[in-house]
Every structure is written in C-alpha cells, then in structure tokens.
Amino acid sequence: MKPNEYFYQGFRSMLPVTTGAIPFGAVVGTMCAEAKLTFAQAITMDHLLYAGAAQLASVELMSQKAAALVVVASGLIINLRFLLYSAAMSPLLQNSRTITKVACAYLVTDQSYAAMSAHQDKLKTPADSIQFYFGTAVCMLIAWHASLMAGYAFGNFAPTTWALDYAVPLSFLALVLPTLKNRNYIAVALFSSVVSVLLYQLPYKLGLIVTALLAIGFGAFLTRKKDPR
Amino acid sequence: MIPAFYFWTCVLGLSIGTFLIRYSMIGLSARVKIPARTRELFSFIPAAILPAFLVPVVFFHQGKVEWLHGKERLFVAVLAAVVAFWTRSTLAVIAFGLALLYALTQF
Structure with a gap:
C-alpha cells in the first residue's frame, strides 16, 4: 500500500495529539529504567506490547514481584477496550488483505482510533479511512517509541508544572465532538460522562470498559426499533 | 532487578493477549457479515x-x-x-x- 494524501492528512491531524502521548511515553520510559530493565528489555517490551497504560501497570506490578498471572491479567483487562476499536474498524477492513488487517490491529491505540472516527465524515471509502488511519498510527508510533526511549535514557524530561498529562483527555475532548452527529450521540456521551465518574473507583481501571459497554447499551436503547405490533 | 524468565513470561503473555484482543473483531470481519444495526451501534x-x-x-x-x-x-x-x-x-x-x-x- 502506497501512502496517499489521506495518509498525510491523518499524520498531520495526529501531531497535536502527540502532546499527550510524548510525556506519557517519557513516564513509561523512566519507569522502565527505574525498574532496572535493560534497554533491550524495555524496547522489546515496548514494540511487542505497544499499549502505554498496560506497560505502565505491568512494569509497576513486575517491580512489586506480583504473580505473572496477575501481571498478565491486569494488563489484558486494561487493554479490553481495544476490543471495541477492533469491532468499530472491522467493517472498514472486511475486504482487506490479511497483512493490512494484522498491521491495523497491531497499531490500534485510543488516539488513532479516535482521530479516524473524528474525521469519518470526509473519509468517503474504506480505503481512504484505512490510509488516514495508518497516517495517524505511524505518527503515534514514532512519537511513542521516541519519547519512551528518551525517557529511559534521560529520565522524565517533561516539565511537571505544565500538567502535560492533561493533554490526553483534552485531545479526546476535541476528537469526540465531531462524532456527536445528533441528539442520540450527545445523550450517549453525557451518559458515559456521568457513569464514568460513578464507576471510577472500580479496580484495574475496569470503570472505563464497563462505562463504554453500558453507554453502547444506552445507545442501543435510544435507537431501538419500535415494536411493530 | 526483575528476573529475566519472569519478565519474558509476563511480556509474552501480555503481548500475545493484547494482539489477540486488537485483532479479534477485525479478523472475524471477513467471515461474518456485519448487520447494519450492529454497524449503527459501533458508531456509538x-x-x-x-x-x-x-x-x-x-x-x-x-x-x-x-x-x-x-x-x-x-x-x-x-x-x-x-x-x-x-x-x-x-x-x-x-x-x-x-x-x-x-x-x-x-x-
């Protein structure tokens, strides 16, 4: 697949979003160094797993010598949300080659999926969407690995007084708005906002996936077909 | 220091599991026809x-x-x-x- 204009559009749309990913990558890199992982271990884990929140949680659990099963299970619970992105992307990839599917799946992140869905209106065909998605994903991949390596080598370089951690939720705020196409979507977003606060205290960040599933259920309820009788 | 065998066991378990989660629905897409109603729900x-x-x-x-x-x-x-x-x-x-x-x- 040769990159076309949609690829570059996707790449560019992702540049501001990396403001949130870069300090997060620096934190994970710093943690890997503090947990005394070798550089090879840190970088191999980073490329194999490529899921920031799970990397952070599992490095922390491994330094506390948690049971391997606990490390794996809690990381996978954090990553369960990727199931939703995989589902949402599946209609676009129905007729793609296996290699494209594998690459798309490996590159799934919150940010790439959110960026693509925010621009869904101008992406007319599945091919355009996939190009755009790969653009966002490659941008994310570069920013993430580079910031993680820099964090490993130099420690946490992001100035803490800037509260750059807030760039991740802020980018999601910007990316969710274009997807709120009518009152049903707005209602689902409000439902998700309220439920996420109520469920925030659940362990293993379960609140996130449970909120998402309940909110989709709420969307299904709002758009249910009226009983024909 | 995290023991190497323990580290690689965890990393492989996490990586394989995470990839399977990411690939799951995309992989099924060729075999299962996705109904319009399901696509509508995905849009939420x-x-x-x-x-x-x-x-x-x-x-x-x-x-x-x-x-x-x-x-x-x-x-x-x-x-x-x-x-x-x-x-x-x-x-x-x-x-x-x-x-x-x-x-x-x-x-």
Whole structure:
C-alpha cells in the first residue's frame, strides 16, 4: 500500500495529539529504567506490547514481584477496550488483505482510533479511512517509541508544572465532538460522562470498559426499533 | 532487578493477549457479515468511551487554586469544550486547555 494524501492528512491531524502521548511515553520510559530493565528489555517490551497504560501497570506490578498471572491479567483487562476499536474498524477492513488487517490491529491505540472516527465524515471509502488511519498510527508510533526511549535514557524530561498529562483527555475532548452527529450521540456521551465518574473507583481501571459497554447499551436503547405490533 | 524468565513470561503473555484482543473483531470481519444495526451501534463507540477518559480526571483531581476549590480542571474542560465547538481544532483545544490550566495552577 502506497501512502496517499489521506495518509498525510491523518499524520498531520495526529501531531497535536502527540502532546499527550510524548510525556506519557517519557513516564513509561523512566519507569522502565527505574525498574532496572535493560534497554533491550524495555524496547522489546515496548514494540511487542505497544499499549502505554498496560506497560505502565505491568512494569509497576513486575517491580512489586506480583504473580505473572496477575501481571498478565491486569494488563489484558486494561487493554479490553481495544476490543471495541477492533469491532468499530472491522467493517472498514472486511475486504482487506490479511497483512493490512494484522498491521491495523497491531497499531490500534485510543488516539488513532479516535482521530479516524473524528474525521469519518470526509473519509468517503474504506480505503481512504484505512490510509488516514495508518497516517495517524505511524505518527503515534514514532512519537511513542521516541519519547519512551528518551525517557529511559534521560529520565522524565517533561516539565511537571505544565500538567502535560492533561493533554490526553483534552485531545479526546476535541476528537469526540465531531462524532456527536445528533441528539442520540450527545445523550450517549453525557451518559458515559456521568457513569464514568460513578464507576471510577472500580479496580484495574475496569470503570472505563464497563462505562463504554453500558453507554453502547444506552445507545442501543435510544435507537431501538419500535415494536411493530 | 526483575528476573529475566519472569519478565519474558509476563511480556509474552501480555503481548500475545493484547494482539489477540486488537485483532479479534477485525479478523472475524471477513467471515461474518456485519448487520447494519450492529454497524449503527459501533458508531456509538467514540461517544461511549472517550468521555470516560476525560470526565473522571476532571472530577477527581486535587487542585491548588482556592477559589475553584480544586475544580480548575473542570473549569478548563468546560471552556475547552466551547473552544472545540467553535474551532473544531484539536491543536487549539490542547493549546488553550494546557495554557489555561497552567495559568490557573501556577499563578
């Protein structure tokens, strides 16, 4: 697949979003160094797993010598949300080659999926969407690995007084708005906002996936077909 | 020091499991025809999950500015939503939000 204009559009749309990913990558890199992982271990884990929140949680659990099963299970619970992105992307990839599917799946992140869905209106065909998605994903991949390596080598370089951690939720705020196409979507977003606060205290960040599933259920309820009788 | 065998067991388990989660529905897509109703429900996914990243962070952060009683992130989010609505620009929202939060917490 040769990159076309949609690829570059996707790449560019992702540049501001990396403001949130870069300090997060620096934190994970710093943690890997503090947990005394070798550089090879840190970088191999980073490329194999490529899921920031799970990397952070599992490095922390491994330094506390948690049971391997606990490390794996809690990381996978954090990553369960990727199931939703995989589902949402599946209609676009129905007729793609296996290699494209594998690459798309490996590159799934919150940010790439959110960026693509925010621009869904101008992406007319599945091919355009996939190009755009790969653009966002490659941008994310570069920013993430580079910031993680820099964090490993130099420690946490992001100035803490800037509260750059807030760039991740802020980018999601910007990316969710274009997807709120009518009152049903707005209602689902409000439902998700309220439920996420109520469920925030659940362990293993379960609140996130449970909120998402309940909110989709709420969307299904709002758009249910009226009983024909 | 994390023992090497333990480390690689965890990393392989996590990596294989995570890839299978990511690939699951994409992999099934060729074999299963996706009904229109299911696609409609998939379109709710951004609205269903993205606010759940933002809103709890806004509510549960302990802030410093007294007159906002630790609600400065809430304040920033509300105004950032207005900026997002006007400009439709991710860059503008992030730049505005971070600048305002910095201003509220540092001065």
